[in-house]
Amino acid sequence: MRSLFAKEITSIAKKNKKVVLLSGDIGNRMFDKFKDFAPERFINCGIAEANMMSLASGMALCGLRPVIYTITPFTTTRCLEQIKIGAAYHDANLLIIGTGSGLSYSELGPTHHSLEDIAVIRSIPGIRILTPSDPEELKVHLNESLLLNGPTYIRIGKKGEPNIFSKNNNLGIGKANLLKKGSDVLIITMGPIVSEALKASNDLSGENIDVAVATIGSIKPLDKKFLIEQITRNYKYWITLEEHGLVGGLGSLILEWALENSYLSKLKLKRIAVESKFINRLGNQDYTRKILKLDSSGIKETIKKLCLN
Amino acid sequence: MNTDLNIIAKTLRRKIIETSFRARIAHIGSCLSCIDLLVYLYWCELKINPSESENIHRDRFILSKGHGAPGLFQVLAAKGFFPLHLLEEFGKPGSVFHEHPPKPGYIAGIEAATGSLGHGLPMALGMALAERIQKLEYRTYAMLSDGECNEGSIWEAAMLASAQKLNKLTVIIDYNKWQATSRSQKVMAIEPLSDKWKSFGWDVQEIDGHDFSQIENSFNKAREESKPSTIIAHTIKGKGVSFMEDDNNWHYRIPNADELQRSIRELEDGL
Numbered sequence: 170m171r172s173l174f175a176k177e178i179t180s181i182a183k184k185n186k187k188v189v190l191l192s193g194d195i196g197n198r199m200f201d202k203f204k205d206f207a208p209e210r211f212i213n214c215g216i217a218e219a220n221m222m223s224l225a226s227g228m229a230l231c232g233l234r235p236v237i238y239t240i241t242p243f244t245t246t247r248c249l250e251q252i253k254i255g256a257a258y259h260d261a262n263l264l265i266i267g268t269g270s271g272l273s274y275s276e277l278g279p280t281h282h283s284l285e286d287i288a289v290i291r292s293i294p295g296i297r298i299l300t301p302s303d304p305e306e307l308k309v310h311l312n313e314s315l316l317l318n319g320p321t322y323i324r325i326g327k328k329g330e331p332n333i334f335s336k337n338n339n340l341g342i343g344k345a346n347l348l349k350k351g352s353d354v355l356i357i358t359m360g361p362i363v364s365e366a367l368k369a370s371n372d373l374s375g376e377n378i379d380v381a382v383a384t385i386g387s388i389k390p391l392d393k394k395f396l397i398e399q400i401t402r403n404y405k406y407w408i409t410l411e412e413h414g415l416v417g418g419l420g421s422l423i424l425e426w427a428l429e430n431s432y433l434s435k436l437k438l439k440r441i442a443v444e445s446k447f448i449n450r451l452g453n454q455d456y457t458r459k460i461l462k463l464d465s466s467g468i469k470e471t472i473k474k475l476c477l478n
Numbered sequence: 479m480n481t482d483l484n485i486i487a488k489t490l491r492r493k494i495i496e497t498s499f500r501a502r503i504a505h506i507g508s509c510l511s512c513i514d515l516l517v518y519l520y521w522c523e524l525k526i527n528p529s530e531s532e533n534i535h536r537d538r539f540i541l542s543k544g545h546g547a548p549g550l551f552q553v554l555a556a557k558g559f560f561p562l563h564l565l566e567e568f569g570k571p572g573s574v575f576h577e578h579p580p581k582p583g584y585i586a587g588i589e590a591a592t593g594s595l596g597h598g599l600p601m602a603l604g605m606a607l608a609e610r611i612q613k614l615e616y617r618t619y620a621m622l623s624d625g626e627c628n629e630g631s632i633w634e635a636a637m638l639a640s641a642q643k644l645n646k647l648t649v650i651i652d653y654n655k656w657q658a659t660s661r662s663q664k665v666m667a668i669e670p671l672s673d674k675w676k677s678f679g680w681d682v683q684e685i686d687g688h689d690f691s692q693i694e695n696s697f698n699k700a701r702e703e704s705k706p707s708t709i710i711a712h713t714i715k716g717k718g719v720s721f722m723e724d725d726n727n728w729h730y731r732i733p734n735a736d737e738l739q740r741s742i743r744e745l746e747d748g749l
């Protein structure tokens with residue numbers, strides 16, 4: 170996803186002269202093409218993320234469209250007050266990209282895990298939160314958010330994420346997508362981990378459990394129409410799946426939505442997310458997903474347990 | 479003594495590279511640039527008994543540039559903080575030995591989890607204050623990288639340490655002139671680095687960070703100061719392997735089999 174980001178932001182910046190790219194000393198060589206054609210609009214702000222966030226707000230208040238790029242914890246929790254005050258309170262037109270989200274940098278340890286970014290940013294008023302699942306969706310989100318007013322946070326993976334969407338999907342800010350139909354269980358997910366959900370769904374069809382898979386794509390704004398439509402389908406269970414902590418993420422969001430709209434009684438919901446604990450014994454993303462039962466076999470196991478009870 | 483330290487450092491350089499190759503761990507350049515300083519600290523300067531690594535009077539050392547951990551782990555193993563064979567787990571799934579130091583309690587000798595730059599020095603500052611408040615007997619050391627000095631938190635700590643006259647706090651800056659994607663001077667105009675620290679109220683020394691007698695003199699002098707001390711160690715990223723020296727690709731790169739053999743040959747030379 171990060172290479173799609175580099176490519177797409179370069180082509181957007183060619184058309185839109187207001188777009189400025191700010192990096193926190195990462196993305197070695199990735200932005201060479203951007204720097205070649207608009208060196209004055211690329212600034213390596215160094216390893217000083219709080220400063221980078223506030224200066225971006227300043228740029229936005231003077232008419233530019235800054236895009237901030239660094240590793241997710243450093244572009245979110247590291248500078249949370251700068252996001253709250255500079256970006257959100259000022260309705261600044263800036264775009265925050267968190268790369269290597271969730272457990273993408275699993276083996277680098279808790280300093281590089283981002284399992285609370287959605288929770289904390291969701292609690293701040295006035296900031297969009299987008300969680301594209303593949304490069305194509307990221308492309309649409311990038312283009313749309315640079316046309317809207319106010320701040321946007323886009324949470325992306327690292328590299329090599331598979332393509333998920335086809336031409337038939339309805340991509341865009343505030344748009345969820347049903348990727349696979351099913352009648353027993355609905356998995357709602359976000360981000361590249363959708364591939365684990367799709368695999369689990371395929372595996373379970375062999376065991377006569379019919380699992381639908383949907384991606385939410387946009388945490389804020391939320392595709393409420395889509396959710397209401399899903400309610401009418403009377404699934405036995407809803408599952409939320411996220412590479413994020415249990416507290417305050419997608420699962421919490423769906424629960425809150427259901428409560429506020431009086432759907433709670435119609436909904437049997439199970440949240441698959443990372444328990445609120447630091448991960449000290451490390452491995453790569455696949456390993457950690459497996460240990461935490463966020464991988465396809467863990468998802469399968471959870472669904473089977475639900476359905477057989 | 480210096481020839482011994484040189485031999486130790488060469489041996490550890492080799493282990494760092496072998497581990498990187500085997501376990502696919504990045505940041506070789508960053509480890510090679512500070513390994514001489516780490517060897518001096520652990521063999522000659524720090525008062526820490528490896529078999530009593532939780533003694534309340536031990537000196538505290540924090541690797542603020544946490545991505546140098548693959549170097550620090552080699553040093554701690556060689557000093558006997560934990561059995562050498564534990565390093566066979568390096569990089570394996572479920573291991574605590576990966577690119578950054580975990581929080582204390584998982585690897586003996588590690589005082590703080592670092593890896594997010596800019597946290598280590600403020601934590602060291604707290605440890606130095608804790609020594610004074612509780613009337614303990616230790617010195618506190620933090621090793622920073624030049625890129626890390628981009629972070630405002632470093633300078634916030636620098637000002638408070640000076641206001642608090644924390645003369646038992648020593649900072650070592652691994653000044654290899656590179657950060658992740660560019661020359662550090664180009665990104666942030668870090669120079670004049672020495673004057674910056676001086677103007678923040680610190681005693682400052684500039685040394686060659688690969689010369690053991692200069693390293694020795696600087697730590698001896700820092701111990702006599704009435705202010706906090708910074709040792710700006712001019713270093714070479716990737717030091718010790720000709721084709722890695724001052725080539726910042728080795729911030730991320732992992733050697734292939736041929737590069738591994740070539741570096742081993744160079745490091746065996748003179749042993």
Ligand SMILES: Cc1ncc(C[n+]2csc(CCOP(=O)(O)OP(=O)(O)O)c2C)c(N)n1
Nearest residue numbers: 194508593594595623624625626656657658
């Ligand atoms: C707060 C924070 N931002 C960004 C990073 C990503 N990162 C890891 S190492 C590094 C820069 C390395 O340069 P320097 O600090 O000079 O250390 P060296 O490798 O040269 O010793 C960066 C930006 C990080 N670890 N922490």
Ligand SMILES: [Mg+2]
Nearest residue numbers: 624625656657
């Ligand atoms: Mg450096």
